[in-house]
Amino acid sequence: MSQPLSIAVVGSGYVGLVAAVCFAEIGHHVICVDNDESKVKMLREGRVPIHEEYLEELLKRNTTNPVEFTSDLANATRRAQAIFIAVGTPQSKTGSADLSYVDAVASEIARSIDSYKVIVEKSTVPVYTNEWIRRVIERNGVPKELFDIASNPEFLREGTAVVDFLHADRIVVGAETERAGTLLKKIYEPLTNGSYYKKADAVPGICSEKNPPPILLTSTKAAEIIKHASNAFLAMKISFINVVANICEAVGADVEEVAKGIGSDGRIGPKFLRAGIGYGGSCFPKDVAAFRYVAEQLGVDFSLLKEVEAINEEQKRRFFQKVRSALWTFRGKRIGVLGLSFKGGTDDIRDSPALDIVQLLVKEGSTVVAFDPAAEARSKEVIPPSDKMLYVDSPYAAAQDADALLILSDWQEFADLDLKKLHYTLRYPIIIDGRNLYDPVDMIEHGFTYLSVGRPSLFHARDAASSSRQLP
Ligand SMILES: NC(=O)c1ccc[n+]([C@@H]2O[C@H](COP(=O)([O-])OP(=O)(O)OC[C@H]3O[C@@H](n4cnc5c(N)ncnc54)[C@H](O)[C@@H]3O)[C@@H](O)[C@H]2O)c1
Structure with a gap:
């Protein structure tokens, strides 16, 4: 069995929280740090602030080796052998990554280093960030021999984050010293030597005892580039x-x-x-x-x-035009929308094309009636409910009396709708599917006018009588 190590993860978002819970799942002692006190409180109470399969279950199940949640980075730094930085790196006005959160965390870590630590970039960062972190830490008076910087980019996908973490295609570790590389290898050993997959309650996925994930050791710069590329x-x-x-x-x-x-x-x-x-x-x-x-x-x-x-921008515009081609005008129309998150399986709405389209519809004078299995609360912060923007609790409520129904996120439940029920729920049986979840021929057989992406638009006979082809 591999030796448990003490790990701090800074940032308890989609990456930090998943990494923290998974490191505990493979046997390490984990302290997860966030400067958002409300998040820390929620997590301490066992509540998970994001929608991610397995996360809550693993958090609750590891009671003998629970993840500790705190806002005290100094204390976490002193107790950890490796500190993973997993804070946000949003886009700045120039298009470059805004590294101010990484910078702030690096300075704070530097002020608390009292023994050898490996500081690991988990956030997605541009090449040379490792050099900047090194500089920040040295500026704060930490001797070279007390720390190393490593890069361990994360490739998980929201919606399947836990499975992706525990069943990675590959684990990339960029390190300049053997000491740092060895520590990172030890951290991932329960995965790379296959022992984790022997556990009766291991999260299932593509890896197994005989087929564990490979670990790629690279330079820190190469690891940084691998993630961006x-x-x-x-x-x-x-x-x-x-x-x-x-x-x-x-x-x-x-x-x-x-x-x-x-x-x-x-x-x-x-x-x-x-x-x-x-x-x-x-x-x-x-x-x-x-x-x-x-x-x-x-x-x-x-x-x-x-x-x-x-x-990518043009694709949203084209879809919007497709909706126009089916409805002609927008003002006064009631449009049902399925999906607000940027894809199925997540509550993340950051840069969601679905929200862009919804905002355009509202701007053009339509009433949008939207359903999303997980992203309603976050969407309400961006588009507050109003007489033009209604949030409902089922796909059929979104379709009720609508002039058309749009599918904008690829949630599995949107691919399994009762088409007969949907048909009599809609005012006009028009479906405009931005995710190609249905077979066009099947849809026309069910009496729908069905428009999707990159496939022939099929107008039902009733619609076809007046528009046998898509009008401009
Ligand atoms: N979301 C993904 O699917 C994904 C996948 C791979 C890589 N990444 C990368 O991982 C990084 C994190 O992404 P995310 O989606 O988890 O972000 P996120 O916004 O969900 O989470 C970031 C967390 O960091 C916390 N934080 C910010 N400053 C802090 C500080 N000074 N001290 C402690 N906590 C602090 C925030 O409160 C927040 O909880 C980004 O660089 C992102 O590009 C994200």
Whole structure:
């Protein structure tokens, strides 16, 4: 059995909280630090502030080795052997990553270092951030031999974060010294040696005792670049398939068939080839912008990423036009909306394309009746309820008497709707699906006019009588 280590995780958001709970799950002693006192209080009471499968269960189950929640970073620093920084790195006005939270945490850690520590960048940061953290810590008078900086980027996806963490495709560790690399390897040992997966109550996933996740040891700079480049590449894949979808639409081909054909090529792979209303969330938009900024600062032309961003914006506009083509005008229309989070399985609404579309609909004079299984509370902070923006508690309540129903997030429950019920609930049986959750032929057979992305728009006979094709 691996030796338990003392770990501090700074930041209890989507990454920090998941990392803290999973480090405890694999046997370590974990202190999770946040400067948001209300979050700390909530977590101490066993309540989880984010929607993430397995999180609450693991938090409750590890009672013999519970995660400690605190706002006292100084104390956590003194007690920990490794301190993971997992605070936010939002986009600044220039497009670069705003590293002020990382800077603040590094200074505070520096003031409390009294023995050797490894300070680990878990947040997504631009290359050279490790050098800046080192400088900040040395400026605060900490001798070189008392610390190392390592980079351990996180690749989890919201919605499946716990499973992604415990069943990673790979664990990347960037370290300059053997001492730091060895400590990080020890932390992940219960995963990399497969022992975790032998536990009867291990969270199930793709890894196993015989097939544990590989650990890649790199330089800190390479690890930093790996994270930015991975997210930029995935965003590029999404923008790529969205343009292909627009070509499919123009010629009447089905992008789902095309994506299957492309993705079956082992060099390309099927993931992230889902056409839709564009990427969003707290990572891709800001990480693409930050990586582009890094390239610019280094004098490297990476205008490819500018195109990725432009296509993503255009995709939302095109979808909005599609809604217009089905409804003609917006003022006075009642529009049901399924999904407000940036994707299914999460309550995260940061940079959600769904919210952008909803805001446009309200601005154009429609009444939006929205349902999201987890993101209602957060959405209300951005678009408060009003006579133009109603929040309801089921997909059918969103559809009730609506002129059309839009599907904007790919929650599984939106793919399993009772189509007969939906048909008689809607005022007009029009569905505009931004996530391609249904088969167009099946929808027309159920009596719907069905518009989706990158597939032929199918107008029901009743609609087709007056508009046998999509009008501009
Ligand atoms: N969300 C994701 O899916 C994801 C995936 C991989 C990587 N990342 C990266 O991980 C980092 C964190 O992302 P997130 O989504 O978890 O952010 P988040 O906003 O959900 O959480 C950040 C947390 O840090 C806390 N915090 C801020 N300043 C602090 C301080 N001085 N001391 C203690 N706590 C402080 C905040 O209160 C908040 O709880 C970002 O760099 C992000 O790009 C995110």
